[in-house]
Every structure is written in C-alpha cells, then in structure tokens.
Amino acid sequence: MSIATSPLPPTEAKEAAPFRPKAVTDFASAGLNPALIESLVLKYLLGVGVASGRKVAHELGLPFGPFPEFLRGLKAQQIVTYTDAAAANDYHFSLTDAGRARARGYLEECAYVGTAPVPFADYVASVEAQSIATENPKEADLRRAFSDLLISEDMFRMLGPAINSGKGLFLYGYPGNGKTSIAERITRCFGTTVWIPRTILVEGQILKLFDPANHEPIENVRSSLLREDDQDDRWVEIKRPTIVAGGELTMEALEIYYDRDNKICEAPLQMKSNCGTFLIDDFGRQRMAPIELLNRWIVPLEKRYDFLRLPNGKQIRVPFDQLILFSTNLEPKDLVDEAFLRRIPYKINASDPTEAMFRRMIEIFAPKLGFREIDQASVDHLIEHHYRRINRPFRCCQPRDLLLQVKNYCIYNDLPLEMKPEYFDFAAENYFTVL
Known part of the structure; x- marks a missing residue:
C-alpha cells in the first residue's frame, strides 16, 4: 500500500538548508572514471x-x-x-x-x-538549487545593498519589483548618473554566496568555470588536517558573481572558448554569471550590432536555458540563470525592437539628481576626500554660477569629481584642504570645458 504525500508549502520549501556540495568517498561517487x-x-x-x-x-x-x-x-x-x-x-x-x-x-x-572536474549533471543541479529566481529580496535587502549610494525613493520603488522579477532590466539615462554603480550593487540583494565547480566534465571535455578575475572566493576553515570532513574540494564557495562586460564584448565571449594548443575549454561569460548578475555596460556601443546580441539571447531570456556548442560539435543545454542588466545612455526603443523589450519588462531611468540630492552628495563625499568642513557659501557659489545661471543639469558623478579637482588643486599649491569659491571656479573651468 502506498502513502500519498503532499508537497511542502512554499514557505517551508524556502526554508530548506542552503546548498552545499556533498562530500565524496571514492572515485565512483565523484562521478569520475x-x-x-x-x-x-x-x-x-x-x-x-x-x-x-x-x-x-x-x-x-x-x-x-x-x-x-x-x-x-x-x-x-x-x-x-x-x-x-x-x-x-x-x-x-x-x-x-x-x-x-x-x-x-x-x-x-x-x-x-x-x-x-565535477560531472555536468551535478553542476546543473547546483544551479537549480541556488537559482537566483528563488530569491525574493525585500526593501530592507535593497537598502542594505545600496547603503553606500544615494538613491531616490522613486528609484527604490521601481528597482524592488524589477529585481524580484529575475527577468532583467534596462537602466538608461544620461552619463554620470550612477547606472553602472546601481547595477553592480544589485547582486548584493540576492543572499551572499554560492558554490560552483572549479572545472566541469561534459561529454569528455574539461570546461573551466571558476575564474579568479570574475569570481571572489570565500575562505573556508577546514575541519580536519587529513581532509576527512564534509566538503568536496572540487567546488569553491564564492560571492554571488557580478560579471561586467562593456564595449569590448564580442559574440565569441558568449560561446565556449576552446584553447586549441592546450585542448582546454573555458565557460562563456553568461555561464560564469549564473546565480548572479550579468551587466552589459554601455549597451549599443559594442563592436557587434545590438540586434546580434538580442537575437543570440532572445530564447535564453524567455526559457532560462541556453545551448552551447562543444569543440567536438555536440550541443549542450546549460542553465541561463542570472539577472541580465543592460546599462545604456541611449533610449532602449532606439536600440531594440518590441519583441526583445517584451522579454526585458523593466526599463528604469537613472534620472538627474535634484539640487537637494546634489548638495547631500557633496556632504557625503567631502569627508571621504579629507575635507574637514563644508563651506555652504562656496557650495552656493558653485550651484549659482556653474549650474543655475547657465541651466546646466546636475549629474550624480559631479560632486565627487569637482571635489577631487579642488583637492588636487590644494595639494599641488600646498594650500589647506578647504572649499572656496575660487577653488570651485578653477575646478568647474577644467571639468566643464568641453561639456
């Protein structure tokens, strides 16, 4: 007689123990011949x-x-x-x-x-167990992740649902308004760490996944000098990855790279970003046309899996489990068609800061750069003469950049580090010469 069991309710399923690779005892349990x-x-x-x-x-x-x-x-x-x-x-x-x-x-x-290496099936199971789609960050998680940035309340209200969707988003707006900084902090909203194999065995090929340039490992304290513990050292615990690719991105970087001299494969960028975020910075300025990238990813974005070709000609289906972020200074509708925009349902404008935010950013950056006091008269002079009179828009990067110019001017001239109207005039003359 069989006994029917009902599945765990969603609240209980979410409380399952975090993924950790099981220790192996012999070569067979490791999946190796x-x-x-x-x-x-x-x-x-x-x-x-x-x-x-x-x-x-x-x-x-x-x-x-x-x-x-x-x-x-x-x-x-x-x-x-x-x-x-x-x-x-x-x-x-x-x-x-x-x-x-x-x-x-x-x-x-x-x-x-x-x-x-770790068998490919074990890797696929690990991505499913640590999927970013199962993470549901709340407002407190966002505020913690963005604690070192000044973000407007309107931006918070838009970012929260977009991040929870797990389907990716466009960040667009004028240069200097923090699009890249915002994108790089989104990963912090999704838990803390994940486990990935250093290398994967797939169809007889060794595929390198762990990349020190893009993955930040977590130091683990071993429980035994003789390795008799519960850890499989073919895996490495890393911070959830944030992979950033800018104008240098090519179509080849999205396919398995095969080193013909050493007969070794290396995973593409989107595979290295699984369980994290993949930021396409300066989208539209890559050496390939935007439509090429969109056509390459239109199915993975919908199905959450991708197909990659091995050197022996075989195709494998791999998880496509990351939050894709497109950061651009251009209007999304000018870059992509309606079919692709439907698959990236969230488009968030990184708008110019208000004057109050601009002043607050000066207050935040000044002590970090060594200024002991904030001279409000000098800040008033900067805003009146170099913004209001000529109707120049504020940008989020400008308080830091202008204060750095003032600091370098004081250091070079052996002057006390302080704010003065003439110092801001010098900084603005340099900074805005061609802007």
Missing part, C-alpha cells in the same frame, strides 16, 4: 617530480581514501615508484620512464592539470 584520474595524477607528477599520496589527493580536490590502492595499482604496472616513506602510512611517489611517457601522451590530449 579511473582513466581520467590516472591522467590527472600522472600529469601532476610529471610537473612536480615527487609528491606524497595525500598531496596528490589534495591537488585533485579528492579524498585520500581511494588513493593508496589506486597508486599501488600504478606501481604494480611500473608507472610510478616509491621514492620515500611519508607520514601517516603514506609514501612519496615519482614517475618511472614508462610513466613519464604515458604522462606526455596525456598532456598532448589535454594539458589541463589541477582539480578534478
């Missing part, structure tokens, strides 16, 4: 010369448990040899002549040496 392990071990020993069994396990990010027997098997085949005894019933190993020849053969097939 002995041939792949052998290639990684021999290539590593070829590079370092001599290493203990525990050191080999550490470099591959795997538990030490199955290695003694595995290395004994390689020794029986005269592929490796003992060079010395090591602590805790371990040995130091080096390659024999036959082992070096085999290692060089493995290097010709693929030059990757390092942490063992």
Whole structure:
C-alpha cells in the first residue's frame, strides 16, 4: 500500500538548508572514471617530480581514501615508484620512464592539470538549487545593498519589483548618473554566496568555470588536517558573481572558448554569471550590432536555458540563470525592437539628481576626500554660477569629481584642504570645458 504525500508549502520549501556540495568517498561517487584520474595524477607528477599520496589527493580536490590502492595499482604496472616513506602510512611517489611517457601522451590530449572536474549533471543541479529566481529580496535587502549610494525613493520603488522579477532590466539615462554603480550593487540583494565547480566534465571535455578575475572566493576553515570532513574540494564557495562586460564584448565571449594548443575549454561569460548578475555596460556601443546580441539571447531570456556548442560539435543545454542588466545612455526603443523589450519588462531611468540630492552628495563625499568642513557659501557659489545661471543639469558623478579637482588643486599649491569659491571656479573651468 502506498502513502500519498503532499508537497511542502512554499514557505517551508524556502526554508530548506542552503546548498552545499556533498562530500565524496571514492572515485565512483565523484562521478569520475579511473582513466581520467590516472591522467590527472600522472600529469601532476610529471610537473612536480615527487609528491606524497595525500598531496596528490589534495591537488585533485579528492579524498585520500581511494588513493593508496589506486597508486599501488600504478606501481604494480611500473608507472610510478616509491621514492620515500611519508607520514601517516603514506609514501612519496615519482614517475618511472614508462610513466613519464604515458604522462606526455596525456598532456598532448589535454594539458589541463589541477582539480578534478565535477560531472555536468551535478553542476546543473547546483544551479537549480541556488537559482537566483528563488530569491525574493525585500526593501530592507535593497537598502542594505545600496547603503553606500544615494538613491531616490522613486528609484527604490521601481528597482524592488524589477529585481524580484529575475527577468532583467534596462537602466538608461544620461552619463554620470550612477547606472553602472546601481547595477553592480544589485547582486548584493540576492543572499551572499554560492558554490560552483572549479572545472566541469561534459561529454569528455574539461570546461573551466571558476575564474579568479570574475569570481571572489570565500575562505573556508577546514575541519580536519587529513581532509576527512564534509566538503568536496572540487567546488569553491564564492560571492554571488557580478560579471561586467562593456564595449569590448564580442559574440565569441558568449560561446565556449576552446584553447586549441592546450585542448582546454573555458565557460562563456553568461555561464560564469549564473546565480548572479550579468551587466552589459554601455549597451549599443559594442563592436557587434545590438540586434546580434538580442537575437543570440532572445530564447535564453524567455526559457532560462541556453545551448552551447562543444569543440567536438555536440550541443549542450546549460542553465541561463542570472539577472541580465543592460546599462545604456541611449533610449532602449532606439536600440531594440518590441519583441526583445517584451522579454526585458523593466526599463528604469537613472534620472538627474535634484539640487537637494546634489548638495547631500557633496556632504557625503567631502569627508571621504579629507575635507574637514563644508563651506555652504562656496557650495552656493558653485550651484549659482556653474549650474543655475547657465541651466546646466546636475549629474550624480559631479560632486565627487569637482571635489577631487579642488583637492588636487590644494595639494599641488600646498594650500589647506578647504572649499572656496575660487577653488570651485578653477575646478568647474577644467571639468566643464568641453561639456
């Protein structure tokens, strides 16, 4: 007799424990075959010369448990040899002549040496478990994330629902009004950290995912010197990623990169940004036409998955799980058609600050730049002579930029760091020469 069970209500499901990779005990539970392990071990020993069994396990990010027997098997085949005894019933190993020849053969097939890969299916499951679509930041989360920026209440009211949608948004408006700064802080609204594999094994190919240039790892304190704990070291805990691509973005960056010399694949930018945000800065100024990017992503934005082609010609379906942000100084309707705008339902204008906000930004930046006092008469002079009289609009970047000019003027002339009308006149003359 079977017993029917009802699914957990949404409130209980959301309270599930956060994702953490399960520890593996052997090569089978890691989803790896002995041939792949052998290639990684021999290539590593070829590079370092001599290493203990525990050191080999550490470099591959795997538990030490199955290695003694595995290395004994390689020794029986005269592929490796003992060079010395090591602590805790371990040995130091080096390659024999036959082992070096085999290692060089493995290097010709693929030059990757390092942490063992994670099966692709495990990676897909991890993205689903940590999906940004399941996060629902509230107003308190937004205010915490934007605590170091001055954001209008109208902007907060628009940003909240847009971020919760998980479907992406356009940030548009005049240059200097903080579009990029806003976009870079949106990731902070979605929890804190996620786990990603360092490398992925997909259809026999090793795909590098962890990127130190775009991923910020979290330092973890290990619970045991001998690695007998609950952590799979093939994974790394990182802050939710924020990938920024500007005018340098090309179509090639959105496809799997294959290093033909080393036979190694690297994940595209949108895959590296999964469970985070992907900011397309200065949209419309890339070396490819906007319509090319839109056609490439029109299906992923709708379905939340993408198709990528491997070097062997096979296509794989990968998660497309990030908040896509388009930051532009141009009107969205001038860049894209109606079909694409429908898939990016939120368009938020980063408008010019009011005079009150402009003054408040001077108060915020001044002490950070070393000004002990704020001379209101000098600020009044700046606004009256360089904004009101000529009907110049305020921009969010200008208080910081003008104060920096005043600071540099004082330093160069060996003057006390303070605000004076003539100092602001000098700064404005330089700053607004061609604006």
